[in-house]
Amino acid sequence: MKRLLISLILYCAIASVTAAEPVKVLIVDGQNNHKWAVITPLLKKHLEAAGVFKVEVATSPAKGGEMETFRPKFSDFDVVVSNYNGDLWSEEARRAFESFVAGGGGFVSVHAANNSFREWKEYNRMIGLGGWGDRNEQDGPYVRYWEGRIIRDASPGRGGSHGRQHEFALDVRDPEHPIMKGLPPRWMHAQDELYDRLRGPAENLNILATAFSDKSTNGSGHHEPLLMTLTYGGGRIFHTALGHDVPAVNCVGFITTFQRGTEWAATGKVTIPVPADFPTAEKSSSRN
Ligand code: ZN
Secondary structure (H helix, E strand, O other): OHHHHHHHHHHHHHHHHHOOOOEEEEEEEOOOOOOHHHHHHHHHHHHHHOOOEEEEEEEOOOOOOOHHHOOOOHHHOOEEEEOOOOOOOOHHHHHHHHHHHHOOOEEEEEHHHHHOOOOOHHHHHHHOOEOOOOOOHHHOOEEEEEOOEEEEEOOOOOOOEEOOOEEEEEEEOOOOOOOOOOOOOEEEEEEEOOEEOOEOOOOOEEEEEEEEOOHHHOOOOOEEEEEEEEEEOOEEEEEEOOOOOHHHHOEHHHHHHHHHHHHHHHHOOOOOOOOOOOOOOOOOOEOO
8 A cells, every 4th residue: 555655656746747837938029129020039949949938929910000909818828028119008908917917927028128118107117127218217216236236326317228239248146046046157248239227116126137338338337237037916027138139139148048037937946057058258159
């Protein structure tokens, strides 16, 4: 009897491992001032390569189209990834998204998704920091990292800017966070826009990594937060300001933090390992 019971327990344990459900991801796109139709397939490919995700895409009508028809069923998924920067979603879609995240759903904001929806207060609480769309001091403080501290600067001025595109170093600021654990303290990121002067409500905001925005590249002269986590009700959010174009999205530093950030937003844990081709402090690393 005892042996049978042990066999049964073992069987169940093995069955639960082999039958592990994939993390269900929905990527939303359809409007963006970036090449969303090129970038979304790369985001999907990079997630699928991790082996733990099942990915679907919901594409909105084109700009000026009938947004009432865009009603993704967020509740069918564990995490929503936004590659969207465009027209305001319908009231119904907005309320559904708020309920999804507040109720424990994951959300990942990629690059210009933080340009979207200045007028949608709850969305800005989810992303914490945003840029453009006429954002200014009324939207919240600038948030910078300085000597181990997060500085909130309420001074007036535009929200969102960037200097010229270049390769730049990411500095890890929360090495114990599951998304960052095992990454080198500094790595080179492939050519990208380095967002600066982002501002927003910045509630429940944790900075995972920053990059120094050098005035020599028309930057701000500050250490700018580029990888962040937030919470919104019961939901977890991973915010990556990286990913302007193909070289940035194919950078192994982007891919790894995007995969791990998406898993963390969905489950609160990270099982995806740091790959052998992860960039070093001196050299970026890319995949096709
Ligand atoms: Zn961009």
